[in-house]
Amino acid sequence: MALRIELGAAGLGSVRLTSDAVWETVASLHVLTFPRQHAMHLRLRSRLPSSPGYDLPFLLALTSDRQWFPDILAPAPQVDPPHPLVQIAALRDTEDAVLRSDLEELSRRRPEFAFAGAAQYADKVATELSAYWRDMLEPIWERVEGVAIDDLAYHSRLIARAGVAQAVNEVHHELSYGDGALTVAFHRTKATVSCGPEGVWLVPSAFRWPWIAVGQPASGCVISYAARGSALVWEPRGTAGEPDALSALLGRSRAAILQALDLPRTTTWLARRIGVSPGTVSDHLSVLAASGIVVSRRDGRQVLYARTPLGADLAEGGPAAWRAAP
Incomplete structure (x- = not known):
C-alpha cells in the first residue's frame, strides 16, 4: 500500500x-x-x-x-x-x-x-x-x-x-x-x-x-x-571520556560550550548553562566557528549554534579525534 x-x-x-x-x-x-x-x-x-x-x-x-x-x-x-x-x-x-x-x-x-x-x-x-x-x-x-x-x-x-x-x-x-x-x-x-x-x-x-x-x-x-x-529527547549524545584533555586542547570554557551543543543552542542559553556572560560566549563561539568546529544559523528571530561533524567528533570521539583537530 x-x-x-x-x-x-x-x-x-x-x-x-x-x-x-x-x-x-x-x-x-x-x-x-x-x-x-x-x-x-x-x-x-x-x-x-x-x-x-x-x-x-x-x-x-x-x-x-x-x-x-x-x-x-x-x-x-x-x-x-x-x-x-x-x-x-x-x-x-x-x-x-x-x-x-x-x-x-x-x-x-x-x-x-x-x-x-x-x-x-x-x-x-x-x-x-x-x-x-x-x-x-x-x-x-x-x-x-x-x-x-x-x-x-x-x-x-x-x-x-x-x-x-x-x-x-x-x-x-x-x-x-x-x-x-x-x-x-x-x-x-x-x-x-x-x-x-x-x-x-x-x-x-x-x-x-x-x-x-x-x-x-x-x-x-x-x-x-x-x-x-x-x-536525544531523553539522552544527550555521549560526551568525551576525557574532558580534561578536551579542555587542554580548546580551553575550559570552549570545551564546556562544545559539549553543551549536543543540540542547537542560542548564545543566551549557553551563557546560562556555562555560567559566563553572553558576550564571552559569543567571543568563544567566534573562535570555534573560525576553526570549523561550530556553525550558526538563523531560526526566526534567534541565532542557533551547532556542532559541525568535526565538532561532534571532538566532543564525543575521544583523543583520536582531538589529535586530528586543527
Missing part, C-alpha cells in the same frame, strides 16, 4: 520544511496510545500524573482510533511557527466544515463525547491539548524542539549540497521522490492525491520515531516524519 502525492507544475519547488507543535504534541499522544510502536519514548508514560488536570481520556480517544484521525489535529504548518501554546490555541479557528466533519465521525465512533456545536468542540480540543502540553511536554520541550531544529538544519544543508530530490529521499526510508511525485510507502491506503495549492510540508517529529504520517489540510499536504536524533 502506498500514497502518491503529485507535486504538480511547481514540482519540488512546492516542498518545504518546518516544525509544528501541534503535530509534535499529537505524536506524543500516540506514544501513550500505541506504546509498542514507540518503544524509544516509553519514558514519556512515566511522566503521566496520577490525577491529570486535563481530560486525558478525551485526548487519547481522539488519537487512538487506527481507522480515523480528527482533522482538527492535523493543521497546516507555518513558515515561522509561533510559541506552541499559540499554535494550539489557533485550533479554535479551524474551519467549521472541518469541525462538523470531525463531530459527525466522533459521534459515530465515540458517542460518549457529545458537543453542542463546532465551537464547543474546537474549544475543548484546544483547552485540553494546551493543558496536556504544559504538564507533559513543556519541561522537556527545549530538547524536543532542539531535535527538530537539528533535523531541519541537516536537511537544509543537504538541499544546499545535493538538491531537493536527494534531500527528500533521505528524509525517511518510506518516503521517496520520482516522476514528479512523492510516494509514502508505509500507508494504509493506495491512492493518488494532489499536493494542494500550498504544496507539501515536511515536518520532523521526535515522538513520531520510527514512523511517518500524512495529513491533508485543505491547503496542502503534511508529511510528519521521524526526526534524526530523536533519542
Whole structure:
C-alpha cells in the first residue's frame, strides 16, 4: 500500500520544511496510545500524573482510533511557527466544515463525547491539548524542539549540497521522490492525491520515531516524519571520556560550550548553562566557528549554534579525534 502525492507544475519547488507543535504534541499522544510502536519514548508514560488536570481520556480517544484521525489535529504548518501554546490555541479557528466533519465521525465512533456545536468542540480540543502540553511536554520541550531544529538544519544543508530530490529521499526510508511525485510507502491506503495549492510540508517529529504520517489540510499536504536524533529527547549524545584533555586542547570554557551543543543552542542559553556572560560566549563561539568546529544559523528571530561533524567528533570521539583537530 502506498500514497502518491503529485507535486504538480511547481514540482519540488512546492516542498518545504518546518516544525509544528501541534503535530509534535499529537505524536506524543500516540506514544501513550500505541506504546509498542514507540518503544524509544516509553519514558514519556512515566511522566503521566496520577490525577491529570486535563481530560486525558478525551485526548487519547481522539488519537487512538487506527481507522480515523480528527482533522482538527492535523493543521497546516507555518513558515515561522509561533510559541506552541499559540499554535494550539489557533485550533479554535479551524474551519467549521472541518469541525462538523470531525463531530459527525466522533459521534459515530465515540458517542460518549457529545458537543453542542463546532465551537464547543474546537474549544475543548484546544483547552485540553494546551493543558496536556504544559504538564507533559513543556519541561522537556527545549530538547524536543532542539531535535527538530537539528533535523531541519541537516536537511537544509543537504538541499544546499545535493538538491531537493536527494534531500527528500533521505528524509525517511518510506518516503521517496520520482516522476514528479512523492510516494509514502508505509500507508494504509493506495491512492493518488494532489499536493494542494500550498504544496507539501515536511515536518520532523521526535515522538513520531520510527514512523511517518500524512495529513491533508485543505491547503496542502503534511508529511510528519521521524526526526534524526530523536533519542536525544531523553539522552544527550555521549560526551568525551576525557574532558580534561578536551579542555587542554580548546580551553575550559570552549570545551564546556562544545559539549553543551549536543543540540542547537542560542548564545543566551549557553551563557546560562556555562555560567559566563553572553558576550564571552559569543567571543568563544567566534573562535570555534573560525576553526570549523561550530556553525550558526538563523531560526526566526534567534541565532542557533551547532556542532559541525568535526565538532561532534571532538566532543564525543575521544583523543583520536582531538589529535586530528586543527
